Amino acid sequence: MWLLMKFLFKPEPYPDETLESYLLRLSQDNGFESYSVFSSVLWEMLMERDHEAAGAWPRSLSRVNVYHTRNSSGLRVRALQLIEQMTDLPSMQLLSLSLMGSAARFGQHVAVHRAGVDIPRLFLRTAGVPVCPHCINESAYIRQYWHYHPYVACHRHRCALLFQCPGCEAELNYQLSESIIQCQCGYELTHEQPAEASDELGALADLVAGEPAHSAGSNPLLVTQDQSMRFGALLWFRQRHHQPGMESDQISNNDFSGVVEYFGNWPQSLWQELEETRLTAEYGLTQAYHQTAFSRVFGSLLTACGQLPMRETSKNFILREVQAYLVQLVREHPRSRQPNIGDILLSVAEAAALLSTNYSQVYRLCQEGMLKISKRLGLRQDLHPNLAAFRLRHVVEAKLSYMQSHQDAAMNTYLPKW
Numbered sequence: 001m002w003l004l005m006k007f008l009f010k011p012e013p014y015p016d017e018t019l020e021s022y023l024l025r026l027s028q029d030n031g032f033e034s035y036s037v038f039s040s041v042l043w044e045m046l047m048e049r050d051h052e053a054a055g056a057w058p059r060s061l062s063r064v065n066v067y068h069t070r071n072s073s074g075l076r077v078r079a080l081q082l083i084e085q086m087t088d089l090p091s092m093q094l095l096s097l098s099l100m101g102s103a104a105r106f107g108q109h110v111a112v113h114r115a116g117v118d119i120p121r122l123f124l125r126t127a128g129v130p131v132c133p134h135c136i137n138e139s140a141y142i143r144q145y146w147h148y149h150p151y152v153a154c155h156r157h158r159c160a161l162l163f164q165c166p167g168c169e170a171e172l173n174y175q176l177s178e179s180i181i182q183c184q185c186g187y188e189l190t191h192e193q194p195a196e197a198s199d200e201l202g203a204l205a206d207l208v209a210g211e212p213a214h215s216a217g218s219n220p221l222l223v224t225q226d227q228s229m230r231f232g233a234l235l236w237f238r239q240r241h242h243q244p245g246m247e248s249d250q251i252s253n254n255d256f257s258g259v260v261e262y263f264g265n266w267p268q269s270l271w272q273e274l275e276e277t278r279l280t281a282e283y284g285l286t287q288a289y290h291q292t293a294f295s296r297v298f299g300s301l302l303t304a305c306g307q308l309p310m311r312e313t314s315k316n317f318i319l320r321e322v323q324a325y326l327v328q329l330v331r332e333h334p335r336s337r338q339p340n341i342g343d344i345l346l347s348v349a350e351a352a353a354l355l356s357t358n359y360s361q362v363y364r365l366c367q368e369g370m371l372k373i374s375k376r377l378g379l380r381q382d383l384h385p386n387l388a389a390f391r392l393r394h395v396v397e398a399k400l401s402y403m404q405s406h407q408d409a410a411m412n413t414y415l416p417k418w
Contacts, residue, residue, distance in 0.1 A: 005045050010087045014141055015115075016209075019097040020061050020175055021142035026087065035061050035178045045086065046079055053079040062175040067099045067112045067121070097144075099124075104228070104309035106235050107300075111309060114144065117210070118228040118309050120235045122251065123148050128171035130161035131180075137190040140180050145209045149251045150234050153197035155205035160195045203260045208234075220317045221263035229315050232308025236318055237262060239304055267321045274298070274325055278341065290343040290374070293388035294350055302346070306353025313356055323354060323399075330396045342396075345374065345388035351395045359385055371398050 009029040013022045027038035039059045046054035056075035058064055069076045080094045102113035111118040125147050132154035135143065145151045146161065153160050164171055167187030177184040197205070203222065206212070210227045221233050238255045241262075262269050281297040294302070305318045313320040333342040346354065351371070352362050363383070365371035375389040383389060 005048070006086055006088065010089070013089070013093060013097055014139065015096075016143050016145070017097060018142045018144050018147060019065055019094065019099070021180065022094070022097060023064060024061060024174070024178060024180065025141060042083070046082055049082055050078060053082060061178065065099045066095075067101050073101060102309075105307060106232055106309050107239075107304050107307060109235065116227075117231070119148070119231050122235070123150065123231065125149060128163060128173045129175065130163040130172055131174070131189060132157060132159065132161055133189050133192045133194055134159065136181050142174055142180060145205075148208055149253070150256050151205055151208040152253050153201040153205045154194075155202065155209045155211055158197050158202050160197050160201070162189060162192055162194055165189070166192055200257075200260050204256060218266075219260065219264045220266055221260070224315075224317065226315050228309055229317070232310075232316070233263070233318060234259060236305055236308055239300075266317075267324075270318075270321055271325055274301070274322075278329075288339045289341055290339040290345070290391065292344055294344050294346045294392065295388070297341075297344060302350040302353040306349075311353070311356050319353065319356065323356075326354060326392065327396050327400070330393045335393060342391070342393040343374075344392045346390045346392055346395055347388050348383060348385040348390075351390050354395050355399050365398060370401075371395065 007026065007030050009026075011022070011025050011029050023038075024035055027035045030038070032038035032041070036059065039057075039061070043054055043057055043059070046057055053075050056069065056072040057079045058068075066073055066076050066080070077095065080098065081091070084091060084094050096115055099112045099114050099119075102111040102118050104111045104113070104118040106118075106120045106122075109120050109122050112121050112124065113119070129142065129146055130152070131142070131146060134157040135154060151161070162172060165183035165185060165187050167183060168185040170183065170185065172183060172189070174180050181190055182188055207222055207230045210230075212225075221230060224230060224233075234256060237259045238251070241258070242255050277299075278297060285292060285296075301322060305316070305322055308316055308318060310316055311319065313323065330342045333340040335342065348359055348362050352359050355362065355365075362371065366373060366383070371390060372394050373383065373389050374391045374394065375387070
C-alpha cells in the first residue's frame with residue numbers, strides 16, 4: 001500500500017496566523033529556496049495521492065486560500081486535508097486558518113468566513129499587507145487581522161502598522177516577497193521603530209482583532225462580543241459616511257475615521273442624524289408623503305442594516321435602534337387627514353428589515369390580511385421586493401400587534417392560524 005509522504009520539519013500553526021503565512025513557514029523550515037519551488041514539489045506530492053485535489057492547488061501563494069475558488073472549493077479543501085496529513089496536524093487545523101466562502105451577506109456585499117466569524121469580503125486587502133515590526137520580531141508570522149482594511153494599528157503594541165518599506169519605499173506584501181521579516185529589497189523590517197498609534201486607532205484595532213476594548217464604556221461597537229456584528233457595524237458606518245463620489249468597492253484607511261466616537265455617542269448620534277435627514281428631505285419632496293418611497297427620504301437605511309449579517313435584534317444593535325426610531329416617528333405622527341411622514345411607503349425588502357423577518361413572511365402577512373398593501377397594483381403586476389407599497393405606520397402596527405416576543409426567533413417567522 002502506498003504511504004503518504006511527510007515533511008521532515010512540521011511547524012505548529014498559530015491560531016491567528018494566515019494560511020499563506022503557515023505555508024510560507026513550512027516551505028522555509030524544510031529548506032526550499034522559494035515558495036514557488038515548494039509549491040511545485042507540493043503539487044507533485046498531491047498528484048501522487050489525488051490528481052483532482054492537485055489540479056485545484058494553485059502555484060501562487062496569494063491564491064491558496066479557499067475563498068479564491070468557486071467551482072473547485074471542495075477540491076481545495078481536500079488538498080488542504082492532505083497537507084494536514086503530510087504535516088501530522090490535527091484534522092481541520094489548516095482549514096481553521098482558511099478564509100472560506102460564506103452563506104452570510106452584509107447587505108449587498110458577500111462575506112468570507114473564518115473561525116466562526118463572517119467578514120465582509122470588501123474588507124480584505126487585495127494588494128499590500130502591512131506588518132507590525134514588534135510582532136514579527138517576537139514571532140515571525142503574519143497575523144490574519146493584518147489583512148483587514150480597518151486594522152491600521154497594532155492592538156498589542158499600540159503602534160502604527162508598517163505599510164511601506166523604509167528602505168526602498170515599496171508597498172509591503174509578504175505574498176510577493178515570500179519573506180515575513182524582510183522586504184524584497186532585503187531590508188530587515190524588525191529594525192524599524194513604528195510611530196505610536198492614537199487612542200482611536202488602538203480601540204479600532206481592538207475590535208477588529210476581537211479583543212475586549214480597554215475603555216468600552218457604553219459604546220455598543222466595543223461592548224458587543226459578536227465579531228461578525230462588529231464587522232457589520234464597521235461596514236454600515238463606512239457605507240453611510242464615506243466620502244461622496246468614492247467607489248463603493250474601494251476602501252481607504254480614512255473610511256473608518258470617527259467610527260469609535262460615533263458609536264460612543266450612540267444612540268443620540270443616530271437619532272440626530274436621522275432627524276436631520278428627514279427634515280432636509282422634506283424641503284425637496286415633490287409628492288405627498290403617502291406617495292413617497294421610504295428610500296426617497298432615508299435612502300438605504302433599512303436595507304443596509306437589516307442584515308449585518310444577522311437580523312436578530314438581540315445581536316444587531318443598529319437594526320434595533322433604527323426600529324426604535326421609526327416606531328417613535330409613527331407615534332409622534334399619528335394618522336390624520338393630511339398625509340405625514342408616518343404614511344411614507346416601504347418596499348417588501350424594507351418591511352422585512354423593519355419586522356426582522358424575510359420576504360416570504362412579508363408576503364404571508366399580506367395574504368393573511370395582516371399587512372395591507374397601500375398601492376394599487378396592475379392586473380398582472382406582481383408585488384416586487386423593491387416596489388414601495390406599504391405605509392410605514394401599517395408595518396409598525398403589524399410589528400407591535402403580531403411580531404412581539406422576548407425571543408428573536410418568534411419575530412422572524414409568522415405562523416398562520418391554521
